[in-house]
Amino acid sequence: MSGPSQAEQPAPSLAAYLGTLVVLLVLALAMTPVLWAVLSAFKSRADIFAGDVWPRRWSLENFDDLLAKTLYLRWMANSLVVALASTALGLLFCSLGGYAFAKFDFPGKTVMFWVVIASVSIPAFTTVIPLFGWLARLGLLDTYIVLILPFAANAFGIFLMRQYAVAIPNELLDAGRIDGAGEFRLYWSVVLPLLRPALGTVGVLIFIASWNSYIWPLVMMRTDEMLTLPVGVATLKSDQLPEYGMLMAASVLSSVPIIGAFLIMQRQFIAGLTQGAVK
Amino acid sequence: MLWPRLRRGLTPYLFLAPFFLTFIAFWLGPIIASLIYSFTDWRGFASPRFIGFANYTKLFADPRFWVALKNTLFYGVVYVTILNLSALALALCLDSLWLRFKNAVKVGFFLPVTISLVVAAVIFEMIFAKGVGLLNIVQKGLGLGEIDWLGDPRFSIWAIIILRVWRALGYYAVIYFAGLQGIPGDVKEAARLDGCSPWQVTRHVTLPLLKPVILFGVIMSTIWALELFDEPWVLTKGGPADSTLTIVIYLYQAGFQYVELGYAAAVSYVLTLMIVAIAIVQKLLSGREVA
Numbered sequence: 399m400s401g402p403s404q405a406e407q408p409a410p411s412l413a414a415y416l417g418t419l420v421v422l423l424v425l426a427l428a429m430t431p432v433l434w435a436v437l438s439a440f441k442s443r444a445d446i447f448a449g450d451v452w453p454r455r456w457s458l459e460n461f462d463d464l465l466a467k468t469l470y471l472r473w474m475a476n477s478l479v480v481a482l483a484s485t486a487l488g489l490l491f492c493s494l495g496g497y498a499f500a501k502f503d504f505p506g507k508t509v510m511f512w513v514v515i516a517s518v519s520i521p522a523f524t525t526v527i528p529l530f531g532w533l534a535r536l537g538l539l540d541t542y543i544v545l546i547l548p549f550a551a552n553a554f555g556i557f558l559m560r561q562y563a564v565a566i567p568n569e570l571l572d573a574g575r576i577d578g579a580g581e582f583r584l585y586w587s588v589v590l591p592l593l594r595p596a597l598g599t600v601g602v603l604i605f606i607a608s609w610n611s612y613i614w615p616l617v618m619m620r621t622d623e624m625l626t627l628p629v630g631v632a633t634l635k636s637d638q639l640p641e642y643g644m645l646m647a648a649s650v651l652s653s654v655p656i657i658g659a660f661l662i663m664q665r666q667f668i669a670g671l672t673q674g675a676v677k
Numbered sequence: 678m679l680w681p682r683l684r685r686g687l688t689p690y691l692f693l694a695p696f697f698l699t700f701i702a703f704w705l706g707p708i709i710a711s712l713i714y715s716f717t718d719w720r721g722f723a724s725p726r727f728i729g730f731a732n733y734t735k736l737f738a739d740p741r742f743w744v745a746l747k748n749t750l751f752y753g754v755v756y757v758t759i760l761n762l763s764a765l766a767l768a769l770c771l772d773s774l775w776l777r778f779k780n781a782v783k784v785g786f787f788l789p790v791t792i793s794l795v796v797a798a799v800i801f802e803m804i805f806a807k808g809v810g811l812l813n814i815v816q817k818g819l820g821l822g823e824i825d826w827l828g829d830p831r832f833s834i835w836a837i838i839i840l841r842v843w844r845a846l847g848y849y850a851v852i853y854f855a856g857l858q859g860i861p862g863d864v865k866e867a868a869r870l871d872g873c874s875p876w877q878v879t880r881h882v883t884l885p886l887l888k889p890v891i892l893f894g895v896i897m898s899t900i901w902a903l904e905l906f907d908e909p910w911v912l913t914k915g916g917p918a919d920s921t922l923t924i925v926i927y928l929y930q931a932g933f934q935y936v937e938l939g940y941a942a943a944v945s946y947v948l949t950l951m952i953v954a955i956a957i958v959q960k961l962l963s964g965r966e967v968a
Contacts, residue, residue: 413875417773424767425785428847432788434811435800449809495696502689510697517704519956521904523925524945525707527932528714531721532707551699581688610793612907613925617933628795632911635799642803649796660791664784671790672852 432653439646446642460643461651469622470648473630478655480542480626481608484549488604489597491550496559496596497589501571511560514553523613530617540620549608555600558673562596563589595669602663602670609656627652711942719939732943742944744919745927748834752923753902756838760845761894767846768853769879783854786847794844794907801840802827802912827913830920837908837921845901849894856890857883889963896959900952924948 438446439460441453448454464470498504499511525548533539566589574584590597615626625633631648634641660667715732719725736742774782789797804811805826813823826836860883868882869875884891906925909915915922915930924944932941 411773414773417770418778420770421767421774421778421782424846425782428786428789428843430811431797431800431804431843432792434804438803446809449814451811451814491696491699494692498689498692502692504686504689507689510693513705514700517700517708519900519953520704520708520949521900521945521952523904523906523928524711524949525704527928527938527942527945528707528710529703530932531714531719531938534721547699548703551696551703553700553704556696581685581692585692606791610795612793612795612910613929617929628793628907631799632795635802635911640802640806642806642809645799646803649799652796653792656791656793657788660788661784664787667791668783668787668851671787671848672855 435646435649438642439650441643443641443643460647463641463644464647464651468634468644468648469625469630470651472623473625473627474652474655476542476545476624477609477627477652480545481605483542484546484608485601485605487546487550488552488555489601492552492555492559492600493563493590493593493597494585495556496561497563497566497585497593499556499560500563501566501568514556518553518557526613526617533618539618540624544618545608545615545626548614549604549611552600552604552607554673555604558600558603559593559596562593566592598663598666599670599673602666603673605659606656606667606670711945714939715942715946717939719942721936721938725939728939732940733947735940736943736947741919741922742924742927745922745924748919748921749903749905749923752834752838752905753899756841756902757895757898759838760842760849760898761891763842764846764849764894765853765891767850768857769883771850771854772857783851786851788847789844790848792844795911797840797844798908798911801836801843801908805836805912828917830918833913833917833920837905837912840908840912841902841905845898849898852894853887853890856887859890860886892959892963896955899955903948903952903955 437451437453440456440458442455442457442459445453445455445457499507530539533544538544570588571584574588579587610628611626612628612632615629616632619625619629622630622633631645631652634645634648714725716727716729717725718728718731771779771782792800803809807813807823807825807828810826812826816823824832826832864886865878865882868878873881904925905923906929909921909923910926910929913921915926925948928941928944928948931937931944
């Protein structure tokens with residue numbers, strides 16, 4: 399697909415050297431803020447205000463402060479619970495629905511599908527305003543359920559699931575039906591395993607959306623105990639004398655899970671994040 | 678024999694029910710309700726009263742809304758241009774890279790995208806900080822004067838642009854790179870055999886074939902640009918002197934600080950219309966199915 403294959407590729411030209419140089423430079427620039435955050439997280443307060451690049455003394459005081467003086471661990475637990483629950487529910491909802499869209503004919507199917515697709519381009523904060531009013535009335539602000547359900551109904555997720563489910567051979571499903579499998583049984587033990595690549599992609603999509611979301615929990619969560627990581631970390635930022643070290647420790651610690659997940663599942667992450675870009 | 682057939686008929690609805698009920702409750706219902714509320718004076722607890730287009734006329738008469746719109750558009754145009762041009766250049770460089778490196782580089786480029794916007798903003802707080810920030814340390818090293826990136830209205834929006842480009846550049850470069858990989862090698866080869874220079878091949882063969890992907894990148898980044906909220910809210914709260922006030926910050930303040938929900942709904946619909954218009958332009962230009 400990509401030009402001449404490796405074997406017949408000519409020796410790198412000057413352009414290739416220049417291109418490589420540019421790429422490595424940009425890569426270094428892209429990594430700099432991350433490294434800066436890590437370095438700063440390990441600096442003592444005095445070192446930070448001295449304005450040096452390297453810590454003179456590697457110190458854990460920022461992390462101690464973070465864990466002792468803030469609800470950091472609670473926010474981390476909230477974020478994990480909420481992101482994992484919305485991913486699990488979202489995978490169930492989207493795979494069931496996507497399979498129904500792909501393999502069943504029923505009245506209203508086309509309309510329902512286009513309603514879902516059309517909603518993708520509507521910005522999320524359009525929904526925040528009425529929901530804030532309604533949920534406040536129902537007394538549902540400050541509950542996990544409010545942070546979980548909106549991400550479980552991921553319109554793009556159901557669209558992707560349908561695309562993958564279309565490829566499942568009908569013969570396979572009919573064979574299952576002849577063998578007497580009920581429809582849910584068929585979904586659970588035939589369809590779901592075949593959807594595995596889609597599950598990875600959609601799972602990553604939902605997990606990232608939930609883990610990184612800010613305006614939604616910012617509006618819906620009222621008490622310090624119920625904040626998620628991004629909202630909690632942002633509250634640590636005071637306007638008076640910013641505790642840079644503690645902020646960097648919080649940034650580094652809260653990026654570790656997502657970067658770890660990314661490094662383990664790069665393929666699914668890159669697939670999830672670039673879906674729709676290139677066919 | 679009615680029951681089994683009825684059950685078959687019900688199956689797809691049962692399968693769609695969990696998704697659709699949640700979807701209606703948290704997306705479709707609120708999207709429609711928001712439009713209706715935008716014509717009312719809803720303030721949360723008291724029941725809303727219909728007031729026609731009053732919210733919209735109030736909105737267009739508010740100079741702060743125009744400031745927010747102007748900031749958002751300025752930021753959007755600059756950000757989308759810088760981001761897509763440099764991502765395209767970077768993708769062409771990636772294409773010329775030795776194959777062995779490509780995957781590792783791709784992973785490195787993707788890293789900033791996984792970091793949440795808020796955490797990225799907090800990290801950049803310490804890059805832009807006056808005196809102790811990395812940028813000012815570098816500036817001092819180069820003999821340039823100090824800049825109060827976040828405190829000076831002339832620079833604050835540029836700080837946001839730098840942060841956003843940093844986070845998105847690798848992501849867009851990888852998307853463009855994937856597009857380049859999708860262009861059949863023999864097309865380029867044929868042009869080369871016809872005597873085209875590498876630059877001519879890029880200009881007349883590669884870029885035209887890449888057009889759908891470029892269009893996707895430009896539209897997606899434009900929509901994202903219009904929804905700018907997290908970074909300016911975390912870093913500057915829209916300030917100093919409203920220099921980073923965006924439409925979504927304006928909306929947030931109206932809805933959740935002044936609790937004028939009807940008015941905020943009107944703001945959200947002005948923005949929604951802008952975004953839907955862009956989505957329609959994309960559909961018309963590309964004629965492809967991109968959700």
